[in-house]
Amino acid sequence: MEYRRLGDSSLLVSAVGLGTNNFAGRLADDAARAVLDEAFELGVTFLDTADVYGRGSADGPGASENQLGRLLAGRRQHFVLATKFGYPMGESVFERGASRGWIVSAAEASLRRLRTDYIDLYQVHAPDPATRIEETLRALDDLVRSGKVRFIGHSNFAAWQIADADWTARANHLSRPISAQMHYNLLARGIQAEVLPACLKFGLGVIPYFPLESGFLTGKYRSTGEGKGRLSESARATEIMTAANFDRIDRLEVFAVQRGHKLLDLAFGWLLSQPIVGSVIASASSPDQVRANVAAAEWRLTGAEMDEVPGL
Numbered sequence: 029m030e031y032r033r034l035g036d037s038s039l040l041v042s043a044v045g046l047g048t049n050n051f052a053g054r055l056a057d058d059a060a061r062a063v064l065d066e067a068f069e070l071g072v073t074f075l076d077t078a079d080v081y082g083r084g085s086a087d088g089p090g091a092s093e094n095q096l097g098r099l100l101a102g103r104r105q106h107f108v109l110a111t112k113f114g115y116p117m118g119e120s121v122f123e124r125g126a127s128r129g130w131i132v133s134a135a136e137a138s139l140r141r142l143r144t145d146y147i148d149l150y151q152v153h154a155p156d157p158a159t160r161i162e163e164t165l166r167a168l169d170d171l172v173r174s175g176k177v178r179f180i181g182h183s184n185f186a187a188w189q190i191a192d193a194d195w196t197a198r199a200n201h202l203s204r205p206i207s208a209q210m211h212y213n214l215l216a217r218g219i220q221a222e223v224l225p226a227c228l229k230f231g232l233g234v235i236p237y238f239p240l241e242s243g244f245l246t247g248k249y250r251s252t253g254e255g256k257g258r259l260s261e262s263a264r265a266t267e268i269m270t271a272a273n274f275d276r277i278d279r280l281e282v283f284a285v286q287r288g289h290k291l292l293d294l295a296f297g298w299l300l301s302q303p304i305v306g307s308v309i310a311s312a313s314s315p316d317q318v319r320a321n322v323a324a325a326e327w328r329l330t331g332a333e334m335d336e337v338p339g340l
């Protein structure tokens with residue numbers, strides 16, 4: 029396993045991370061433990077969750093953190109634990125966003141559920157237009173100074189919001205965000221024009237989510253209708269499983285096979301061949317999927333190969 033510094037910080041993360049949005053909602057404790065055990069054996073140290081994960085389970089929001097807290101008992105120190113806040117945790121308008129009041133409450137709740145004294149990376153799940161970024165950053169800085177949070181990051185910020193957050197932190201001598209978690213993969217490249225240059229400018233490590241576009245980039249779905257999985261019945265199916273995207277993955281698969289690899293290898297390898305990427309987080313519902321993801325992440329494309337991919 030390769031380990032990388034996240035942005036210009038000292039936080040060391042595994043190149044392959046484990047997303048836990050499947051935990052609790054789809055995986056009971058025994059199944060989730062098997063996934064986590066396999067990840068640990070293969071050197072995966074970066075775990076990403078969020079307070080809202082597990083919403084579909086009987087326990088509702090917070091269930092993923094609760095389960096992860098149980099499974100980490102006795103080995104918390106071996107992992108870099110990241111979680112997020114900001115999306116609605118209840119019906120009340122006060123149970124969401126990035127205000128000081130909610131950040132303090134959400135952080136304490138996440139710490140209890142995760143059964144830990146500290147969060148390695150605490151991330152704003154999405155911009156909160158109702159709250160000034162200075163208020164958000166001051167509250168997060170207090171958590172860092174108290175030792176309850178080691179580093180802070182954000183997710184789904186536009187380039188101007190990334191610049192605004194960095195400037196506000198520097199101007200007020202507050203803890204700076206070190207990471208940007210973004211929807212980024214071979215098919216979803218929208219962040220390349222502005223967000224990636226902003227991350228590079230301000231020293232942020234990029235954490236791609238949906239690296240396999242909900243399984244579409246595994247190659248198991250075909251335009252003929254062959255290949256079944258959760259994506260086929262997902263609300264995102266019509267957005268992802270288009271004729272144009274099927275044509276693109278056909279070209280990408282040919283590119284990979286010509287070089288002795290699979291489409292899955294290309295999905296991970298292309299992301300990790302970009303130095304700005306810190307860790308690629310992928311969910312897994314079985315130990316086999318963890319092994320496949322880790323093996324796929326071993327490929328590093330040459331400069332010439334990276335130049336060829338945008339045209340595919």
